[in-house]
Amino acid sequence: MxxxxxxxxxxxxxxxxxxxxxxxxxxxxxxQEVTWSGEVAAIFQEKCQECHRPDSIAPMSLLTYEQAKMFAPVIRYRVENRVMPPWHVNPQIGIQDFTNDRGLTDEQRQTIIAWVDQGAPEGDSSLAPEPLEFNDALVWRLEEQMGSAPDLVVESEPFDLAAVTQDKWFRPSTPTGLTEERWVKAIEIRPKNSQSRQVVHHALAFLMQQDDGKRGLPDDVDIPFGPSLFMEWAVGKAGQIFRPDTGKLMMPDSQIMWEVHLHANGERVPDAQVELGVWFHDEPPEHRTILSMLDAQGPNSLDIPPNEIAVTRGTFVLAAPARIENFQPHMHMRGKAMSMEAIYPNGEREVLSFVDNFQWNWQINYVYDEEAAPIVPKGTMLITTAWHDNTANNPHNPDPDQWVGWGDRTVDEMAHNWVDVTYLGQEEYERLIAERSSAAR
Ligand code: HEC
The missing domain is CATH 1.20.5 (Single alpha-helices involved in coiled-coils or other helix-helix interfaces)
Known part of the structure; x- marks a missing residue:
C-alpha cells in the first residue's frame, strides 16, 4: 500500500x-519581444503582400510598418480566427499536405498575435528584411516550366464595369475552336490586362462539351458528364499542371463558360477580361482526371429554415479505384463548413478534409500533394457534409429570417464539392499502393 x-x-x-x-x-x-523588423515583416512578405499591396485585390496595403500597425487590431482578429490569409481548412483534421498551401503555420500565427498584444512594436528597423519586388508584367506564369507559350488561348468577352457599382458576376460563353480531341497537360487563367487585374476578384472557367462518359477511363467505368469546372483564377494562384501521367480531355466544339466575379474599385474599366491558356499533351496520357461535382445536396432540394443551422449530406460511390486530387467546397453566404469523408469497402472511415471556417467570398481549391492525395479502392464512398448557418451569428447572413433554398444568386444557396478524380485500373491501383507502402518503410 x-x-x-x-x-x-x-x-x-x-x-x-x-x-x-x-x-x-x-x-x-x-x-519574448516580437517586433515588426525582427519577425513579423518576413511573415507578411511570405503570406500577405501578394494581395495586400497597390494594384492587387486587397483593400489595403500591408507593405510597411506604418500600414501594418494601423490595422493591428483587425489583423489580430482575422489571423486568430484563421480568416486571413484566406486558407480555411482545419489544420488538425485530415490531410495537411497541399501543393498550394498559403495558410500560416501555428508558430507564425502565434507570432503575429503576440506582436499585436505587445503593442505592435517596430523594433530595430535596420534588421527588417529588404522590401520585396513584385513582378506585375503580364506573363503566363507556367510558360517557363512548360517551356513554351500555351497551345490554345481562349478569351472571355469584355465587360464594361462602372467606377462604382455592386459586385458583378459575369457569365459569358466562348467557343474553344477545337476541331479534334485534345488532352490537357496544364491550364492557367489570368486577367487579360492590368486594369482587369484590379477588378477581377476571381474567375472560373467551366468546360462545356458533349462526352459519352467512356473516353480515357478504365473499361468498366461509365460516368455521366455535366459541365465541368476547368480552372479557376485567384490572386496568388498560378494555374495547374496535372500530374505527369494524367490529363483532362477537351472535345471538338467545346465551349468555355466563364464566371467572372468583378469588384469595382472607383475607376471605370471598359474591358474587364480574363483569358485561359491551355497546354496540350502530344500523346494521350495514361489516365483521365475528371472533375466531379459531389453534392451534399443537389439542385432544388436544399432547404434551410430561418434562424437555424442546416446540415446536409450526400454520397458518391467510386466506380473504380481512384486517386482523389483535391477538395473544393462551394457554397454561398450562409455556407459555414464542409467536410469530405471516405468510407472504405472494409468499413473503415476517414475524414479527408474539413473546411470549418468557410468564407463565401473565397472559393478555394485545396489541392493535395502528390504523396498525400488518397489512393482509394473501388467501392469507396465519399461523403460530403455541408453546414449552412442561417442564424444571426453568421456575419455574412443578409437576413436570418428568410427561408433559403437552392439557387444561383448569392442569397440562394448551393452545397457542391468539386473534386478531381483520377480513375485507375485495378492493377495500377495495386502497384501505386505497393509503391506507397514501400516508400513508407
Ligand atoms: C489571396 C489574397 C490575400 C492574402 C494572401 C491575404 N489577404 Fe487579407 N484580404 C484580402 C482581401 C481580398 C480582403 C478583403 C476581402 C475580405 O475581407 O475577404 C482582405 C482583408 C483583410 C483584412 C480586413 C481588412 C478590413 O478592413 O476589415 C485584414 C486585417 C487582412 N486581410 C489581413 C491579412 C493578413 C495579416 C494576411 C497575411 C497573414 C493576409 N491578409 C493575406 C486578400 C488577401
Whole structure:
C-alpha cells in the first residue's frame, strides 16, 4: 500500500514539475519581444503582400510598418480566427499536405498575435528584411516550366464595369475552336490586362462539351458528364499542371463558360477580361482526371429554415479505384463548413478534409500533394457534409429570417464539392499502393 502511495506521490510530483516547467516556458515565450523588423515583416512578405499591396485585390496595403500597425487590431482578429490569409481548412483534421498551401503555420500565427498584444512594436528597423519586388508584367506564369507559350488561348468577352457599382458576376460563353480531341497537360487563367487585374476578384472557367462518359477511363467505368469546372483564377494562384501521367480531355466544339466575379474599385474599366491558356499533351496520357461535382445536396432540394443551422449530406460511390486530387467546397453566404469523408469497402472511415471556417467570398481549391492525395479502392464512398448557418451569428447572413433554398444568386444557396478524380485500373491501383507502402518503410 505504502509503496503504491509513494509511487503515486512521485508521479504527482513529476507532473507538478512538468506543469511548472511548461508554465515557465510559456511565460518566457509570450514575454519574448516580437517586433515588426525582427519577425513579423518576413511573415507578411511570405503570406500577405501578394494581395495586400497597390494594384492587387486587397483593400489595403500591408507593405510597411506604418500600414501594418494601423490595422493591428483587425489583423489580430482575422489571423486568430484563421480568416486571413484566406486558407480555411482545419489544420488538425485530415490531410495537411497541399501543393498550394498559403495558410500560416501555428508558430507564425502565434507570432503575429503576440506582436499585436505587445503593442505592435517596430523594433530595430535596420534588421527588417529588404522590401520585396513584385513582378506585375503580364506573363503566363507556367510558360517557363512548360517551356513554351500555351497551345490554345481562349478569351472571355469584355465587360464594361462602372467606377462604382455592386459586385458583378459575369457569365459569358466562348467557343474553344477545337476541331479534334485534345488532352490537357496544364491550364492557367489570368486577367487579360492590368486594369482587369484590379477588378477581377476571381474567375472560373467551366468546360462545356458533349462526352459519352467512356473516353480515357478504365473499361468498366461509365460516368455521366455535366459541365465541368476547368480552372479557376485567384490572386496568388498560378494555374495547374496535372500530374505527369494524367490529363483532362477537351472535345471538338467545346465551349468555355466563364464566371467572372468583378469588384469595382472607383475607376471605370471598359474591358474587364480574363483569358485561359491551355497546354496540350502530344500523346494521350495514361489516365483521365475528371472533375466531379459531389453534392451534399443537389439542385432544388436544399432547404434551410430561418434562424437555424442546416446540415446536409450526400454520397458518391467510386466506380473504380481512384486517386482523389483535391477538395473544393462551394457554397454561398450562409455556407459555414464542409467536410469530405471516405468510407472504405472494409468499413473503415476517414475524414479527408474539413473546411470549418468557410468564407463565401473565397472559393478555394485545396489541392493535395502528390504523396498525400488518397489512393482509394473501388467501392469507396465519399461523403460530403455541408453546414449552412442561417442564424444571426453568421456575419455574412443578409437576413436570418428568410427561408433559403437552392439557387444561383448569392442569397440562394448551393452545397457542391468539386473534386478531381483520377480513375485507375485495378492493377495500377495495386502497384501505386505497393509503391506507397514501400516508400513508407
Ligand atoms: C489571396 C489574397 C490575400 C492574402 C494572401 C491575404 N489577404 Fe487579407 N484580404 C484580402 C482581401 C481580398 C480582403 C478583403 C476581402 C475580405 O475581407 O475577404 C482582405 C482583408 C483583410 C483584412 C480586413 C481588412 C478590413 O478592413 O476589415 C485584414 C486585417 C487582412 N486581410 C489581413 C491579412 C493578413 C495579416 C494576411 C497575411 C497573414 C493576409 N491578409 C493575406 C486578400 C488577401
Amino acid at each position: 505504502n509503496a503504491i502511495m509513494s509511487k503515486t506521490t512521485d508521479k504527482v510530483g513529476a507532473l507538478m514539475l512538468l506543469i511548472l516547467t511548461a508554465c515557465v516556458s510559456a511565460m518566457s515565450a509570450s514575454a
